[in-house]
Amino acid sequence: GGIITQTPKFLIGQEGQKLTLKCQQNFNHDTMYWYRQDSGKGLRLIYYSITENDLQKGDLSEGYDASREKKSSFSLTVTSAQKNEMAVFLCASSTRDWGGSSAETLYFGSGTRLTVL
Amino acid sequence: GDSVTQTEGLVTLTEGLPVMLNCTYQTIYSNPFLFWYVQHLNESPRLLLKSFTDNKRTEHQGFHATLHKSSSSFHLQKSSAQLSDSALYYCALSDRHMGYKLTFGTGTSLLVDP
Numbered sequence: 001g002g003i004i005t006q007t008p009k010f011l012i013g014q015e016g017q018k019l020t021l022k023c024q025q026n027f028n029h030d031t032m033y034w035y036r037q038d039s040g041k042g043l044r045l046i047y048y049s050i051t052e053n054d055l056q057k058g059d060l061s062e063g064y065d066a067s068r069e070k071k072s073s074f075s076l077t078v079t080s081a082q083k084n085e086m087a088v089f090l091c092a093s094s095t096r097d098w099g100g101s102s103a104e105t106l107y108f109g110s111g112t113r114l115t116v117l
Numbered sequence: 118g119d120s121v122t123q124t125e126g127l128v129t130l131t132e133g134l135p136v137m138l139n140c141t142y143q144t145i146y147s148n149p150f151l152f153w154y155v156q157h158l159n160e161s162p163r164l165l166l167k168s169f170t171d172n173k174r175t176e177h178q179g180f181h182a183t184l185h186k187s188s189s190s191f192h193l194q195k196s197s198a199q200l201s202d203s204a205l206y207y208c209a210l211s212d213r214h215m216g217y218k219l220t221f222g223t224g225t226s227l228l229v230d231p
Contacts, residue, residue, distance in 0.1 A: 106162075111161060
């Protein structure tokens with residue numbers, strides 16, 4: 001088994017501030033993801049990375065940067081926090097065995113709850 | 118682009134009654150993978166079941182779903198709801214041509230009353 005650790009669990013920021021969220025996994029998974037969770041809007045992909053130093057934009061990448069420093073870690077930066085923004089950011093990881101008849105599972109961290117004052 | 122539609126935002130039912138949560142999808146690819154993820158209160162989402170085989174029933178923890186490519190559907194069902202089934206359920210879509218990313222629906226909250 002393994003675990004995904006997201007830090008911090010709660011993040012309070014000011015409008016315009018640059019904020020960084022961190023994620024570590026010990027599954028030894030190749031692929032890591034950042035999703036944003038909003039009530040009624042589901043899980044929307046911000047960035048993902050299929051290997052160390054790789055970055056792929058998701059549907060919601062505007063306003064965010066990401067960095068895959070090493071295989072086990074993936075960080076997300078909110079480049080300029082928006083006033084009254086509230087959301088949960090979920091990090092996930094999976095193996096890269098998506099080919100053939102196999103479809104791999106995403107394992108999620110417990111999330112970072114962002115509030116912008 | 119690819120999309121997943123879950124038409125019900127909230128489903129409320131009484132314990133013991135059958136559950137059906139709807140999921141339809143759109144993709145240009147012919148061999149999609151479909152998933153159901155469940156998220157209980159104050160927990161993170163976890164995989165409930167997955168399928169890539171047309172017209173084959175997939176079961177896990179009392180829930181089942183069948184991928185029907187003819188109707189682009191992957192509805193989640195259970196014969197008898199339990200209080201512990203109350204949770205947020207996400208349907209998701211992927212395909213080997215989409216790389217390694219999942220597209221999620223907006224989610225359906227299931228509330229089971231005693």
